[in-house]
């Protein structure tokens with residue numbers, strides 16, 4: 001029997017929430033109070049939520065973030081996005097087979113007054129950027145309203161169980177995202193000038209400079225702000241391949257939501273497509289949740305994410321296939337396997353290199369697009385508008401916090417509540433925090449002293465990160481030129497073996513080699529924070545080098561935890577001095593998990609791949625129109641319905657533009673879809689604030 005709920009996690013605490021009953025297609029099931037319908041269904045092993053009216057294809061979750069509408073179910077008679085709607089006691093939930101029917105008509109209702117609220121600043125999005133901006137505004141007493149469509153503040157921070165990069169002073173480096181969310185939220189709550197509306201979705205910015213907000217899915221309010229800050233984050237990009245809409249193909253962020261926020265295990269064994277930070281971190285989060293990871297494919301010759309993230313999962317036993325791409329996700333009602341293949345310099349698949357791997361889930365992590373529609377509409381409406389974080393430019397959350405801080409100050413200046421100029425160093429720091437990772441080098445282990453005790457750095461790439469320098473009580477570690485971007489080095493040979501650098505390193509890329517008791521067999525300390533693997537004295541481990549190549553078997557001689565990093569465990573092993581400095585981690589995943597199947601499933605022709613998942617429009621249908629000379633997305637929409645579905649073209653517009661590019665049409669010649677109010681689906685009656 002598969003356990004779909006996560007009951008033990010190395011980082012997250014498991015809350016004891018009330019068990020409630022609900023009905024799914026007339027069958028009584030149980031959920032936890034406060035969870036989303038989709039998570040309640042996943043916790044019961046249900047991944048297919050209905051079938052599409054056009055081709056009877058199975059439908060389920062894709063984004064888990066209210067962006068795609070693929071998860072629609074009927075709850076108490078009303079079609080809702082199951083990933084954004086809380087399950088309730090005795091709720092009657094049904095799958096959508098074909099088109100959902102209209103809710104029963106009733107004349108038992110009245111129109112209520114629509115509340116109107118004025119504020120100096122409206123911040124759309126309570127993630128790292130929005131919260132950092134709000135703190136700046138709060139310090140100056142500026143009346144601020146934060147609206148966020150989730151039931152807690154923090155945005156993507158609440159999904160991040162790993163420690164952050166950057167610097168401790170600027171962006172809480174060495175602290176886990178989920179803990180940073182709590183810190184920021186506590187600070188915000190201490191200011192009376194900041195109001196927070198949770199479970200509240202910004203619907204549209206209207207021409208009269210007012211913003212429509214839907215709270216709890218039923219209460220419509222109008223906000224009249226002087227300034228808008230768009231900190232709405234980003235949405236995940238999709239990818240066109242055969243089987244791309246099968247239940248079991250999720251955005252990597254959706255997966256993190258299910259696993260780290262909702263504590264359900266949506267997969268037993270998965271494959272990741274995309275070697276950027278999001279994909280690499282999602283693979284790590286899967287391992288932490290006790291899910292096998294068969295592999296990661298990345299079409300480029302090298303992962304675009306931080307090398308420390310890549311090395312960390314390789315050490316745990318996850319292979320990364322660069323210059324490879326997904327050819328198809330295979331299965332009927334759900335993913336059963338993935339076929340991948342090697343690509344040449346033009347990203348064309350090399351025939352004969354195809355391999356099929358068994359998995360029940362494919363995570364798509366091929367980049368993010370800013371949620372910038374609020375910015376554009378506010379600008380058009382003539383409201384003073386700013387943007388910050390991913391909504392402005394896609395970068396790490398550490399950078400989003402800094403960009404929010406700058407936006408907060410810019411707004412304070414705009415409102416004449418601050419006359420000091422923004423320090424130039426802030427902009428410089430913001431640039432550093434968003435800088436892409438540098439070239440990859442090989443660790444130079446000869447540079448580490450062998451006499452006494454020494455930290456050894458296995459980070460091989462310049463990234464903005466220096467908490468190891470900050471926490472060392474003896475000043476043993478430095479970064480050349482004191483820049484955040486250099487690689488750490490040994491400044492002096494005074495290490496006392498406190499392990500603080502080993503605990504704090506976000507990449508788990510520092511080991512400590514202690515030669516003091518036995519120079520020929522030093523003790524090596526290694527940090528880990530994976531799944532239920534709490535090691536104890538006597539446990540065998542297969543040690544690896546920094547990028548996961550096996551070195552030798554060893555036995556744990558003891559383990560260490562400390563008060564501040566209690567969710568990280570250090571294991572200590574004794575090894576010959578010849579390999580001591582090269583030991584960087586150990587395997588947790590068996591090789592068998594990552595082997596391909598004998599049978600290779602070859603992809604169906606790409607023309608059959610779905611581009612518009614709401615209306616089931618294929619790449620072939622759209623290509624035909626592009627080849628006829630159509631360059632207007634509105635025309636394509638009128639002919640095929642692509643972009644007309646419930647997600648409002650948030651998922652498919654980029655894919656259609658990709659098809660134009662493939663067909664050699666310059667994007668400057670393409671006419672984009674006309675944006676129509678509202679950005680988010682809502683029951684029609686809310687605009688009159690109908691009460692039944």
Ligand code: FES
Nearest residue numbers: 062064068069083
């Ligand atoms: S999965 Fe719910 S809206 Fe995308």
